[in-house]
Amino acid sequence: MNTVTMYWRPGCAFCIRLRAQLRLARIPYRKVNIWRDPDAAAFVRSVADGNETVPTVVVGGHPAMVNPSVRRIREALQD
Structure with missing residues (x-):
């Protein structure tokens, strides 16, 4: 299975919604906070x-x- 990486930032309503949808769909994912990771x-x-x-x-x-x-x-x- 491919790895899912989600780049997000605190307070982002779109991020909160997508995280909830991914959990409901049981799709594992890795979160990367762009405010804590300059490379991200x-x-x-x-x-x-x-x-x-x-x-x-x-x-x-x-x-x-x-x-x-x-x-x-x-x-x-x-794919």
């Missing part, structure tokens, strides 16, 4: 047109997804 923040900016837009999710070797749905994450996991 730089990565998010590199895939989000210079913005720190979260949640940003990476599934295995797939391109990063900015604010994806659980459906998109599931699809990436099936």
